[in-house]
Amino acid sequence: MQAGMSFSDLGLSPEVLKAIEDAGYVEPTPIQQEAIPYVLMTRDVLGCAQTGTGKTASFTLPMIDILSSGRAKARMPRSLILTPTRELATQIAENFEIYGKYNKLTMALLIGGVSMDEQTKKLDRGVDVLIATPGRLLDHFERGRILLNDIKVLVIDEADRMLDMGFIPDVEKIVSLLPKIRQTLFFSATMPPEIRRLSDAFLMNPKEVTVAPQSRPAAETVTQKLAVIDQREKREALRRIIKQETVETAIIFCNRKRDVDILDKSLRKHGFNAAGLHGDMDQASRTETLERFKDGKINFLVASDVAARGLDIDDLPVVFNFDVPMHSEDYIHRIGRTGRAGREGRAFSLATPEDGVYVESIETLLGNPIPRIEIDGLDAVDLEEGDGKRRGRSRRSGGRRRAQKSGSGRNPSRDRQEKTNISTSDDENPHQRNKSPDKAARNDNRQAKQKDDRSSKKKEDKARSRRGRGGNNKDQDKSIVGLGDHMPDFLKKPARPS
Numbered sequence: 001m002q003a004g005m006s007f008s009d010l011g012l013s014p015e016v017l018k019a020i021e022d023a024g025y026v027e028p029t030p031i032q033q034e035a036i037p038y039v040l041m042t043r044d045v046l047g048c049a050q051t052g053t054g055k056t057a058s059f060t061l062p063m064i065d066i067l068s069s070g071r072a073k074a075r076m077p078r079s080l081i082l083t084p085t086r087e088l089a090t091q092i093a094e095n096f097e098i099y100g101k102y103n104k105l106t107m108a109l110l111i112g113g114v115s116m117d118e119q120t121k122k123l124d125r126g127v128d129v130l131i132a133t134p135g136r137l138l139d140h141f142e143r144g145r146i147l148l149n150d151i152k153v154l155v156i157d158e159a160d161r162m163l164d165m166g167f168i169p170d171v172e173k174i175v176s177l178l179p180k181i182r183q184t185l186f187f188s189a190t191m192p193p194e195i196r197r198l199s200d201a202f203l204m205n206p207k208e209v210t211v212a213p214q215s216r217p218a219a220e221t222v223t224q225k226l227a228v229i230d231q232r233e234k235r236e237a238l239r240r241i242i243k244q245e246t247v248e249t250a251i252i253f254c255n256r257k258r259d260v261d262i263l264d265k266s267l268r269k270h271g272f273n274a275a276g277l278h279g280d281m282d283q284a285s286r287t288e289t290l291e292r293f294k295d296g297k298i299n300f301l302v303a304s305d306v307a308a309r310g311l312d313i314d315d316l317p318v319v320f321n322f323d324v325p326m327h328s329e330d331y332i333h334r335i336g337r338t339g340r341a342g343r344e345g346r347a348f349s350l351a352t353p354e355d356g357v358y359v360e361s362i363e364t365l366l367g368n369p370i371p372r373i374e375i376d377g378l379d380a381v382d383l384e385e386g387d388g389k390r391r392g393r394s395r396r397s398g399g400r401r402r403a404q405k406s407g408s409g410r411n412p413s414r415d416r417q418e419k420t421n422i423s424t425s426d427d428e429n430p431h432q433r434n435k436s437p438d439k440a441a442r443n444d445n446r447q448a449k450q451k452d453d454r455s456s457k458k459k460e461d462k463a464r465s466r467r468g469r470g471g472n473n474k475d476q477d478k479s480i481v482g483l484g485d486h487m488p489d490f491l492k493k494p495a496r497p498s
Ligand code: AMP
Pocket: 024, 025, 026, 027, 028, 029, 032, 050, 051, 052, 053, 054, 055, 056, 057, 308, 309, 310, 311
């Protein structure tokens, strides 16, 4: 990596450079520095990099320039990005929107939960960028709605996760349907032999780019604590930690956008100087909120992961995980927002018993258990292990009741109101969303392949569905239709007329 290298040294067009500037990026990350010039030369690239390294921009930025000349024909997309999950597909689509704002590329998403008809209409008019999960793409192909012989650029993202999810046979089938002469960009966080075999088969003379995870050092410079508490006491727990640990300013991460709103309101109601930041806000309000936080006019910024992406805030002393993230890499990413440049950072996570499997995988990634913290006046409970059984017994300190009696400011009617807020939440639940219909539809032919992964996946699914039920929240049991509040803007726009 060359220090001081700028985006303008990489050969990108003025339109893309302007969009990057608008996004507030100052310099390219190592994988961007290394990969972008090769992608622009239409070379194949084998990227060994994980989330958080800027890998998405390392292929989306040059692809925008490659695709900006030429035009898509009906049903014949010009580029294809295969991803294991619809969340990732949506994020990539958002990246294209952000970086491609000065270009006129059309996109379609073929993922479970999005209306097939809408997407078929877009495909009929011709799309430059097709982002798909393998199962849904094959469904469309088999119904004759799509032709893959004009694909000039293929991206396979998070190949190792595809392997974990049993998608490799589908990926191989899709690749066999593509033109032999094409550019292929292949990304994987790890390179087990099976992935190596695939990359050898799919790529021609690739430029290999391996970047060390940027995350680990951050994890080592941040003092981390984890409290295990009852689901219904999370907001109370957060307020107590803020006071107990004299936290003056922090980013507070929630897994769901809806919870960002609820928590933001709740904090303000309790007299904290808070604001929310999530993907549904328009760009102007996002920027304004961020500026106010940076200027110290807001002390607590409640944010979703997506909204927090690209946030460049120096000197953030504390990060809260109001929810334990489902993917351990997201944990590292979140806590990496503090403890930068040798400064001291602290990260507090609130876990509920059902989070056992997620905490376990974070601790495996960290290589260490996260030290536990007890919260004055609240009951400590135990995490459930992967099989859903709770180990040890809940320790009732009775402290909470004591706290209420002693008039610590806790108001029982407010308590009830807060609980009502939780139970009426009709937000889309990411844990449920993860159970992609893609998967369901194509389950049969995958079952044999998935046997090996079954036990660990089973644990995660169990935990997801327990978390998905969210206590007494009936609405969360509904099956998820569409992308809910995660619908990227371009899906709402009509496709470019042909
Ligand atoms: P990714 O590894 O693609 O998931 O990206 C991780 C995060 O880094 C995303 O939130 C991007 O918006 C952000 N990002 C990507 N490139 C840069 C850059 N050059 N400077 C600052 N942030 C970036």
